[in-house]
Amino acid sequence: MKRRNFLQHAASSLLLPVLIDGYGAKAFARPSSFIQSLVDLADQSDRVLVIIQLQGGNDGLNMVIPLDQMSIYTDPKFRGNIAIPEAKALRLKNYSQTGLHPAMTGMQQLFNDGKLSIVQGVSYPTPNFSHFRASDIWMTAVDQNQTAGSGWAGRYLDKRFPGYPDSYPTTQMPDPPAIQIGYVTATSLLGPTGSMAIVLQDPDTFARLVGDKPNAPATNLAGYAGQQIEYIRQQQASSVSYAGQIKTAAGKSKNLATYPTANALGDQLKIIARLIAGGMQTKVYYVTMGGFDTHAAQVVGTDTTTGTHANLLRTLSDAVLAFQNDLAQLKIADRVVGMTFSEFGRRAISNGSFGTDHGTSAPMFVFGTAVKSPIVGKNSNLSDLDNNNLKMQTDFRQVYAAILTDWFGTDTTTESTTLFRDFPVSTVFRAPQIVTAVSATAAEAHLYPNPASTVAVLESDWLAQGVQSVQLINMQGRFLSVDTSRPTTTSVQMNVSNLPTGNYMLRVETAQGLLTKRLAVAR
C-alpha cells in the first residue's frame, strides 16, 4: 500500500469518531493516544512486529506473580510446592502488587524503563485444553467452535500486500512480508492461499542454498499433485527472489549489543535485529521457543526459583533484553514491538509432580518503546477460579486488535476482517486511564434506565451550562461513538441500541466539572 493511501485510510478511521460527534479535538483534552497515533503515522510503514511463540502452554502464574494474594498462592493446597517465594519475586516500578519470576531480570528492567506491557489474564471464551486445537485458535484467531485455514498475521499481510507471492517482489515492497526464523512455517503466518513468510535459519548461507529459480514449463497436472507442485515452485521462486535481498540486508548491518550465549532465542532475535537494521521492509518476524509443557519438574523442589521453567523464562527474558538493547543501539527501537504468546496458561493448582497441567488464561507480554500501559488488567483473582483455572480478563484478539490498529494503523474494517469481527482494542499502546475526575454524586446526576437497552438519559443540573463532550468507554478502555440529543436543558439522551451488551463508563464534561456514571447495556 502506498504511504499516502495508507495515511488516508488510517486517518479516516481514527478521525471520524472525533469529528462526527461534533465535539472537536477538545474532547480529547487529556493526552490522547489517538492524536499521538496520528502524529506517529508519518513513518508508520516502517513498523515491525516480532512474534515470539512459547510452545507448550506457559505457566503465567509463576511468571507474573500476584503479590497481593501470596497467602493463597503459596498455600500447599494451591501451588505451594512450586510457588515462588514473595521475597524472591522481582518488584515492578509503581506496581507493588505484581511481581515477576526471579529469572526475569531482563523483563523487570524493560518494565521499569516503560518498555514492557503486561496484559493480564489473556484467553478466550470456553478455552480448549488441547495443545493442538488451542494453538490453532491462537494462530488463526477464531472462536473455540470455529476453524480457519489461515492465520491472523497472514490475513493482515495478505490485505496489506494483495497478490503475494505471485506479483511480488515490487519496487515498493522488495522484501518478504514476513520472515520466520526457524523450521516449519507457522500457522499464524498463513495467508488465504499460502504462507506469507520466508523461512530462514541463517541469512549467510540462505542464498547459496536456494539455488536457481525453476524455469521449466509449469506443470499441467491439476488436482492434488498439481497443487503440491505449484506450491513448491512458488516457494522456490519466492526464496530465490528474496535470497539476494536478505543477504544484502544481513550484510549491511551488524549487531551492536551483546547477546547471551547458549540462548537459541537470542540467536534468532539477533538475526532479526540485523535484518531490520539492514533495511528489510518485512513487517512481521516470527520465532518459536519450545519446552513450556511443564507437567512435571517445572521447578526444583528444594528451590522453586530454579528448574525447567526458570531456565525457559531466563532464556526468554535475557534474549528479549539483549534484543531491545540492540534495537536501541541500532537506533531502530521505535520501529519495533514484540509480543509473546502461548497456546494456554497452566492450571492454577499445581500437581504432585512439581508441575502444572493444562490451564487457561495467562499474561501476554508486549515489548518495545511504543507501549504505554505498563499493566493491562489486574492480577488474576485466585479466590475466584473456574474449575481450578484462572478466569479470563482480556480476549487475545483484543491484543491482536491493538497491534493491528494502534501499531500497524490498520483501519477498523481490515482489523475486523482479519480477526473475523470487531474486537475492543486492548489499551497496550494507549495511556493508562488516570482516575482524577471528581465523580458527581447521585444527587447531582441521574442516569436511567440503567441497565438500558435502546436509549439512556442522563439528567443533571450541571448540563444546563453546556456540554463539552460525551464519551462512552467500554470496559476495555475503548472510546465508542454514541448518538446524542438534548431533550431538555438538563438532560442528554443517548442512543445505545447499537452497542453490544456490557458495562460502560459514561463521561460527560460540563462547565461545572466532569460527570461520570457507570452504564449497563442489556437486552
Place this chain on the structure above:
Amino acid sequence: MALLDAYTNPLTADQVAYLLRRATFGPTADQVKTLTGQTAAQIITKLLADQPTPPPPLDLATGKPFHDQPFDTANAGKFNAYLNYWWANLMLNQPVSLLEKMTLFWSNHFVTNFSTVNDYRFMYRYNTLLRQYALGNFKAFTVAVTQDPAMLRFLNGNQNIVGRANENYARELQELFTIGRNGGYTETDVREAARVLTGWTDVSYRSATTTPVSSTFRLNQHDKTDKTFSATYQNTVIKGRSTATAGLDELNDLITMILSNVETPRYICRQLYRWFINSDITPAVETDFIQPLAEIFRKANFEIKPVLTALFQSQHFYDEAIRGGMIKSPTELVIGTFRFWGLQAPDPAQNITAFYQIGNYIFARITEQQQQILNPPTVFGWTAYYQTGYYQQWINSTTLGLRGFFGDALTTNALKLNGKVVIDSIVYAKTLSNPADAGVLVANIVSQLLGVPLDKSQLDFLTDTVLLNSIPRYEWTGEWNDYIQAPNDAAKKQAVQMKLTAFLQYIFRMAEYQVI
C-alpha cells in the same frame, strides 16, 4: 463402498513404483521391473510378510551391544547417535516390506522423543516395541505402549499417583492416540482415565548400576476407587481394584472401553489415510472409505494387517487423482533417493565404520530437513501430518534449499559413502533402453525418478534446454557413441558425464521430484 473395493488388475510399472513409494521408503528400478504385472493383493502379501527381528545396534568402539548395559553417562551422546543411525539404516536396507514405514508411522502416533526421555536404552526399548506391534494388534499395542518406560516418562505416567493425578498421559491417550480430539471425550473422562492409570512407573532410568529397563506397577500408589466415565463411553464404571494386577486389569478395561467407541477405529484409519494416501479427507472419503475401513478394523478385533491390506488394494488408492498428492517427507526423500541408487549399509559385524558413516549421513540430512527420527518435536508428531497445509509443512525456503543441496551432493565426487560415490550417472545411463537418443534417455530417467508424468513440452525443455543446453539432439548421439567406442578416453567421458550430472541435479531440484 466402491472406493474400498479391491483393484484387481495386474499393476503397471508406474503403479508398482507408486505403491512402493508410498508403502516403503521407495523402490529400486529392478524391484519395479520384477513386480510389474503382479496384482496389488500379491504385492501386499509380500509387503506384510514377517521380517526377522533386527539385531541391536553395536558400539563402534567395542562392537558390542549397549542397550542391555547400565546407563553410560560418558558415552550417552554417542550411543544415542548410534541408535538413530541404526534405525536410519534399517529403513535404508529394508526389503520390499511395510515394516519400517509403519514403525515410523507409530513413532509419529504414539509419540515419545529423545529430548524428553533422554535415555538411549529407553528409546531403544520403545523403538523395538513399535516395530514389534507395527503390523500386529492395535489393542495389545495400546496396552503395551501405555506401560512402556519411555512413554511413562514422556507423558509423566510415572508421576501419576493416587491423590495427585498427573493427567498428561490420560489426555493424550484419548486426544491423540485413540478416540481423537473430536471423539467426544470430556474433561471428566480425562480425570477418570488418569485415575485408572495411577501407579505405574519406569525402572532403571539413567541408572549406572541397574538393568534392564522396564516398568512396574505399584499398588500402593494406585487409586483403588471406582472410575466413572461420561456418556461418550456409556457412563462406564471401571471397577477400582486392589490386587497386584489391578493396574493391568483396569488398563485393559480402559482400552477396551475407549476402543469400543466407534470413533476410535475411524480416528486410526484417518491417521493411516493421511500417512499413506492423502491429507484431504473429503465427505465422500469419510463415508465410503474411512468408515468401512474402520469397520474392517473393528471386525478384525483391531488387527492392523487387514486394514493395510484393504487400504493398499483399494480402487481409491490407485485413483490417478491421488498420485503425486503427497510431498515426500525428509525420510522418503533422502532414504528413497539412496534406495533408488542402490546404496545399502554394510553388515555392521563386517564394517561397522561404514555402517555408521552411512547412518550418520542420512540422519544429518533428515534432521536438517526437519524430520529427526526418535525425536518428533511434540506429542503430536510432525506438523506435516496434522497442521493446516499438511505435507506442505515440509517445504519452506530453507528446507527446499537443503533438499536441492542434498541432490547436488550426491552427484558430485566429493561425497563418498562406504568408499564409493553414490551416483555414477554414466553407469546409470547405460542401464536404460537407448541412452544414445537424448529424448528417449530423458523420458526414461524421468519416468523412473519422478512420481508424476511430465507432458511433452516439459520433456522437450528437459532434453533441449537442461540436458543439451540448446545444442541439437544429434550432437548428443554423436558424443555418447564416441564415448562408448572409447570408454577410457577421459575427455569423451567427461563430455557426457558433465551433462548427465547437471541434468540429474536439475531433476533433484524439480518440484515434481518432491512429490509421490
